[in-house]
Amino acid sequence: MIKIGDSIPAANITVVTQDGQQTLPATEYFAGKKTVLFAVPGAFTPTCSEAHLPGYVVKYDEIVAKGVDAVACLSVNDSFVMKSWQTQQNADNIEMIADGGAALTTAMGLVLDTADFGGVRSQRYSMVVDDGKITALNVEAAKSFEVSDAESMLKQL
Numbered sequence: 779m780i781k782i783g784d785s786i787p788a789a790n791i792t793v794v795t796q797d798g799q800q801t802l803p804a805t806e807y808f809a810g811k812k813t814v815l816f817a818v819p820g821a822f823t824p825t826c827s828e829a830h831l832p833g834y835v836v837k838y839d840e841i842v843a844k845g846v847d848a849v850a851c852l853s854v855n856d857s858f859v860m861k862s863w864q865t866q867q868n869a870d871n872i873e874m875i876a877d878g879g880a881a882l883t884t885a886m887g888l889v890l891d892t893a894d895f896g897g898v899r900s901q902r903y904s905m906v907v908d909d910g911k912i913t914a915l916n917v918e919a920a921k922s923f924e925v926s927d928a929e930s931m932l933k934q935l
Contacts, residue, residue, distance in 0.1 A: 779887035779917070786910050787885035792857045793850075794864060794874040799857045804882050807875075808907045811847035814935075815875075816904040816926055817883070819890055821855045821863035825923050830902070831867050833928035838871045841928065844935035846906075848873055854880045854899045888917065904931050 780787075788805045816834060818826035834841070834849055841849055850873040853860060857876040864874045877883050883900045890901045904926035906914040914934050916925040924930075 789881035792876040817852040817900040837928035
């Protein structure tokens with residue numbers, strides 16, 4: 779599993795923008811800025827939709843005020859699902875990252891295999907990526923939501 783001090787892998791991701799979507803290497807996306815990234819097992823799922831994403835929407839201004847350039851949400855979903863979820867959650871300030879084939883999730887060693895329930899997904903986590911280097915990492919224990927929430931991230935920043 780990726781750890782603090784490691785660099786983000788070069789796997790391709792798709793970033794959902796207001797103008798559509800852009801596929802690029804994660805190394806390019808995270809270069810030259812400080813990003814808070816949080817990952818969820820799936821868009822539109824209960825904890826993700828009721829607490830994880832909404833917490834970052836509410837705390838967005840406070841997080842950015844701590845010197846963060848971008849707040850991003852990653853899920854092993856396609857870009858169309860991520861865009862729809864962004865709209866439904868009024869999360870326009872949150873940059874949505876679709877890791878549809880789990881390339882980045884796999885490269886970071888943060889895969890969650892839910893078998894027939896949903897297949898390969900991402901573990902729930904949050905991290906700070908500063909110019910491509912991981913400076914904070916909070917991976918949740920199975921079926922937990924205690925260390926990757928927006929309030930915990932604010933305390934780390």
